[in-house]
Amino acid sequence: LVCDLLDSSLATLLDHTPGRRxxxxxxxxIAHRLAQLLGDIHAQDIVHKSLAPHHVLIxxxxxxxxxxxxxxxxxxxxxxxxxQLAIESPDMLAYISPEQTGRxxxxxxxxxxxxxxxxxxxxxxxxxxxxxxxxxxxxxxxLCAVILKLLAKSPEDRYQSSVGLLHxxxxxxxxxxxxxxxxxxxxxxxxQLQKFLVPQA
Numbered sequence: 001l002v003c004d005l006l007d008s009s010l011a012t013l014l015d016h017t018p019g020r021r022x023x024x025x026x027x028x029x030i031a032h033r034l035a036q037l038l039g040d041i042h043a044q045d046i047v048h049k050s051l052a053p054h055h056v057l058i059x060x061x062x063x064x065x066x067x068x069x070x071x072x073x074x075x076x077x078x079x080x081x082x083x084q085l086a087i088e089s090p091d092m093l094a095y096i097s098p099e100q101t102g103r104x105x106x107x108x109x110x111x112x113x114x115x116x117x118x119x120x121x122x123x124x125x126x127x128x129x130x131x132x133x134x135x136x137x138x139x140x141x142x143l144c145a146v147i148l149k150l151l152a153k154s155p156e157d158r159y160q161s162s163v164g165l166l167h168x169x170x171x172x173x174x175x176x177x178x179x180x181x182x183x184x185x186x187x188x189x190x191x192q193l194q195k196f197l198v199p200q201a
Contacts, residue, residue, distance in 0.1 A: 052116065115158060149187050
């Protein structure tokens, strides 16, 4: 087994960044690449279930991202989460979806990873794990709306596919790249269920 040498992670990058906040353009680039990675993983019927900054590995010279931490991953498209929460470390609690806690009467599916992605992006932009008290007034409202959609309590209110998420991230990136104001837009216009899921109450 030959592996690339990855000398950093998003957690390390945050720790070495003043204020533990990354620039919006860098976060959008990371978000785009993570959304693509999740789309590829979900297309293989795998739910990661452990997306967190310390599981996103970075090769500093090239900037390549690799998703690690597949110890809790599942090959099921939907599974009932055990009432006894099993996680790798207490640090993961800030990044798991509500349905992953086992306290909601519903199955866990690939959309749980989108919630975790929202938590990671929130932290990259604000320097803190998700907390309602942590706000950065200078962040563009549409980008905040994308992240809040990822963080929706109900999976039905989150993004349903990497395609829909990537479309909205591209709108944010295009405006930023062309030095245009990021105006509000309708979220999820290109979004649709990535997998057929039985509706849950």
